[in-house]
Amino acid sequence: MDKFTTFTGIVAPMDRPNVDTDAIIPKQFLKSIKRSGFGPNLFDEWRYLDHGEPGMDNSNRPLNSDFVLNQERYTGAQVLLARENFGCGSSREHAPWALEDFGFKVIIAPSFADIFFNNSFKNGLLPIILDADVVDALFKEVEATPGYSLKVDLENQTISKPNGNDISFDIDEFRKYRLINGLDDIGLTLQQVDDIKAYEAKRKQQAPWLF
Amino acid sequence: MAGKTLYDKLWDAHVVRDNGDGTALLYIDRHLVHEVTSPQAFEGLRIAGRKPWRVDANLATPDHNVPTTTKERHSGVEGIVDPISRLQVETLDQNCEEFGITEFKMNDIRQGIVHVIGPEEGATLPGMTVVCGDSHTSTHGAFGALAFGIGTSEVEHTLATQCLVQKKSRAMLVSVDGKAPEGVTAKDIVLAVIGKIGTAGGTGFAIEFGGEAIRDLSIEGRMTLCNMAIEAGARAGMVAVDEKTIDYVKGRPYAPKEEYWEQAVADWQTLHSDTDAQFDEVVHIDATALKPQVTWGTSPEMVVDVSSKVPDPASIDDSVKSDGMKKALAYMGLEANTPITDITVDKVFIGSCTNSRIEDMRAAATVAKGRKVADNIKLAMVVPGSGLVKQQAEEEGLDKIFVEAGFEWREPGCSMCLAMNADRLEPGERCASTSNRNFEGRQGQGGRTHLVSPAMAAAAAIAGHFIDVQDL
Ligand code: SF4
Numbered sequence: 001m002d003k004f005t006t007f008t009g010i011v012a013p014m015d016r017p018n019v020d021t022d023a024i025i026p027k028q029f030l031k032s033i034k035r036s037g038f039g040p041n042l043f044d045e046w047r048y049l050d051h052g053e054p055g056m057d058n059s060n061r062p063l064n065s066d067f068v069l070n071q072e073r074y075t076g077a078q079v080l081l082a083r084e085n086f087g088c089g090s091s092r093e094h095a096p097w098a099l100e101d102f103g104f105k106v107i108i109a110p111s112f113a114d115i116f117f118n119n120s121f122k123n124g125l126l127p128i129i130l131d132a133d134v135v136d137a138l139f140k141e142v143e144a145t146p147g148y149s150l151k152v153d154l155e156n157q158t159i160s161k162p163n164g165n166d167i168s169f170d171i172d173e174f175r176k177y178r179l180i181n182g183l184d185d186i187g188l189t190l191q192q193v194d195d196i197k198a199y200e201a202k203r204k205q206q207a208p209w210l211f
Numbered sequence: 212m213a214g215k216t217l218y219d220k221l222w223d224a225h226v227v228r229d230n231g232d233g234t235a236l237l238y239i240d241r242h243l244v245h246e247v248t249s250p251q252a253f254e255g256l257r258i259a260g261r262k263p264w265r266v267d268a269n270l271a272t273p274d275h276n277v278p279t280t281t282k283e284r285h286s287g288v289e290g291i292v293d294p295i296s297r298l299q300v301e302t303l304d305q306n307c308e309e310f311g312i313t314e315f316k317m318n319d320i321r322q323g324i325v326h327v328i329g330p331e332e333g334a335t336l337p338g339m340t341v342v343c344g345d346s347h348t349s350t351h352g353a354f355g356a357l358a359f360g361i362g363t364s365e366v367e368h369t370l371a372t373q374c375l376v377q378k379k380s381r382a383m384l385v386s387v388d389g390k391a392p393e394g395v396t397a398k399d400i401v402l403a404v405i406g407k408i409g410t411a412g413g414t415g416f417a418i419e420f421g422g423e424a425i426r427d428l429s430i431e432g433r434m435t436l437c438n439m440a441i442e443a444g445a446r447a448g449m450v451a452v453d454e455k456t457i458d459y460v461k462g463r464p465y466a467p468k469e470e471y472w473e474q475a476v477a478d479w480q481t482l483h484s485d486t487d488a489q490f491d492e493v494v495h496i497d498a499t500a501l502k503p504q505v506t507w508g509t510s511p512e513m514v515v516d517v518s519s520k521v522p523d524p525a526s527i528d529d530s531v532k533s534d535g536m537k538k539a540l541a542y543m544g545l546e547a548n549t550p551i552t553d554i555t556v557d558k559v560f561i562g563s564c565t566n567s568r569i570e571d572m573r574a575a576a577t578v579a580k581g582r583k584v585a586d587n588i589k590l591a592m593v594v595p596g597s598g599l600v601k602q603q604a605e606e607e608g609l610d611k612i613f614v615e616a617g618f619e620w621r622e623p624g625c626s627m628c629l630a631m632n633a634d635r636l637e638p639g640e641r642c643a644s645t646s647n648r649n650f651e652g653r654q655g656q657g658g659r660t661h662l663v664s665p666a667m668a669a670a671a672a673i674a675g676h677f678i679d680v681q682d683l
Contacts, residue, residue, distance in 0.1 A: 016534070016535060016538065017531055017532075017535050018410055018411075018510050018535065020510075020648075020650045020651075022629075022648070022650045022651070022652055022653050023650065023651060023652070026652055026656075027629050027630065027631050027653075028631070030247050030248075030275075030631065031247075031276065031293075031295040031296055031298075031299050031631065032295075033250035033251065033254070033298065033299060033302050034250075034251065035251040035254075035363070045651065045652050045656055051656050054295055055295070083531060084411060084531075085410055085411040085414070085444065088410055088411070088444065089346065089648060089650060090345070090346045090360075091248065091344055091345055091346040091348075091360035091361060091362050092247075092248065092362070092363075093248070093251075093344075093362035093363040093364060096362075111411055111414060112414075113411075113414065113444060114380075114414060114415065114444070114445075114446045115346055115360055115361070115362060115446060118361075118362065118365075119362035119363075119364065119365075122362065122364035122365070123364070172232065172233070172234070172378070173232060174230065174232060174234060174376075185364065185368055185376065186259070186261070186367065186368050186371045186372060189236065189368065189371075189372045189374055189376065190371070190372060192227070192228055192236060192374075195227050195228045195236070196227055196236075196238070196264075196372065196373065196374055199227040199238055200238070200373075203238065206478075207338070207475070207478060208471055208474075209336075209467035209468075209471040209474070209475045210240050210336075210339065
């Protein structure tokens with residue numbers, strides 16, 4: 001996993017609550033046995049006017065010009081601004097894979113669905129929770145200001161607005177450490193082999209039917 | 212010191228190492244695997260040169276992509292028409308073979324939806340931690356287990372280490388008090404719960420369902436209930452162990468054998484919240500006031516009684532919420548204030564990990580018996596959750612009841628719950644479905660899903676529109 005570094009990126013607003021994982025990446029794309037290449041099909045049903053299937057040449061498909069990510073002012077967006085309960089629905093990790101492949105690094109919302117939130121960190125995508133009124137204010141600013149960007153500094157846990165104001169955010173230490181260092185979770189857990197073996201030995205005594 | 216919740220007990224029994232920051236390395240007893248969320252995890256193992264930590268803790272089956280028509284099904288994996296679906300099923304077969312994982316293959320009688328077969332085989336037991344790369348893993352909490360869905364990175368992590376780093380959730384008790392009236396099923400109860408607390412109401416919580424109406428539910432009903440805990444935002448749902456749980460597990464292939472049975476039962480009998488346990492949040496629902504539920508929108512929280520009308524966004528002050536309702540109504544092709552019973556349907560789907568067990572089949576068949584599917588219904592399909600459910604239903608003659616009434620009787624799999632195979636809605640088609648998600652496009656692009664119980668779905672098929680099953 002790449003290390004997460006401070007960056008400044010254009011913000012795209014996704015102004016609806018409960019954006020679910022079926023909307024983020026429709027199920028027909030889950031048939032892939034790879035973990036990359038999902039970006040062109042991010043929000044497929046909202047983004048294109050025709051029906052998308054895996055293997056299609058997406059560059060020739062008719063775009064829905066009303067859809068936010070198709071608007072020129074949001075080209076190259078790296079920050080997605082969203083409403084409550086973003087990422088609800090299935091456990092598909094294809095959702096963060098698609099967002100990341102598209103180019104997003106950060107998603108800001110008042111709340112996220114648990115599994116999506118968890119999956120994001122595993123893929124170098126940072127979900128940031130801010131108060132609903134702070135998010136609401138950001139929506140207004142983004143929509144009023146073409147080219148609106150935010151600077152995201154994970155180390156210091158701050159988001160800087162174009163006017164110089166900072167918003168601070170919370171993140172748990174361990175997750176921050178892993179993102180900043182781009183660490184592999186499995187490698188970290190395997191450093192605790194002895195603990196796992198000791199647990200298994202003890203558990204086998206208490207609940208032998210589980211083994 | 213206050214007593215422990217069921218969740219505390221399950222959590223504490225599985226801590227391998229407490230990280231001291233609210234997270235812990237948790238031991239996983241059972242890992243269920245299906246074809247959609249596992250290929251990249253096996254690939255990851257191969258690239259890193261890792262092996263599964265404990266092969267026998269895993270159990271795999273293909274369910275999402277398998278065809279449900281008898282002809283296509285009987286032509287075997289090579290006969291799956293969609294080449295990409297076929298590749299995914301083949302990839303699971305190869306991975307299980309390579310890593311030595313037990314798999315119930317597509318035409319094995321034990322194959323089925325992963326959340327149906329785990330309990331059916333006794334592979335899900337009280338007191339276990341159960342994970343699967345699938346959000347509806349919450350289903351298994353019905354046994355007094357800690358069960359939750361994980362992403363593909365965590366599937367790989369579980370395979371490689373038999374553990375996961377988890378943050379402890381807060382504990383919520385949803386107490387459904389009093390007796391549910393006739394015709395109100397587990398599905399109606401859980402839809403009503405989601406309608407009350409909202410799809411994000413359980414976010415950050417593990418929900419324990421309790422109260423008289425829950426104790427009254429069968430184990431299969433409790434599975435329906437816990438299945439949809441995730442739709443309330445909770446990663447895990449659970450119900451305390453009682454005699455019903457123990458009776459259900461007894462004698463199943465993976466259940467503890469003679470020598471350990473008594474010991475296991477003694478352990479399982481402790482799996483309930485202590486009377487003085489403290490929950491972070493408690494929600495009460497009056498079961499006696501419940502009616503059969505029907506969703507009207509594109510989120511499971513958009514739900515009302517069958518006797519009500521489609522709600523009016525104009526009556527809501529919160530603008531984010533009322534905009535969401537307007538979008539949902541536009542997508543669903545519905546007008547505010549339409550009586551639910553005036554909504555006609557095009558297709559009916561009875562199946563999915565929420566409602567495809569034998570009791571669900573029986574409930575639907577009771578309604579269908581001696582009746583006919585209405586003329587306006589283009590397709591009414593019944594898809595059992597596993598090969599064994601199908602077999603049992605056929606032994607009871609349920610398949611004949613369905614076929615005589617005009618339903619199609621299919622082979623087991625996820626089917627039109629998410630339409631990854633050929634079973635799907637066409638744009639604009641309206642479906643009464645016993646599945647768990649009414650999201651836009653879930654059952655096919657432009658498809659309109661209304662979530663209901665099996666009896667209510669069968670009733671809609673017979674009447675051609677929604678109707679209280681009691682009024683049929
Ligand atoms: S039946 Fe539906 S919800 Fe259940 S596992 Fe299959 S696709 Fe997922």
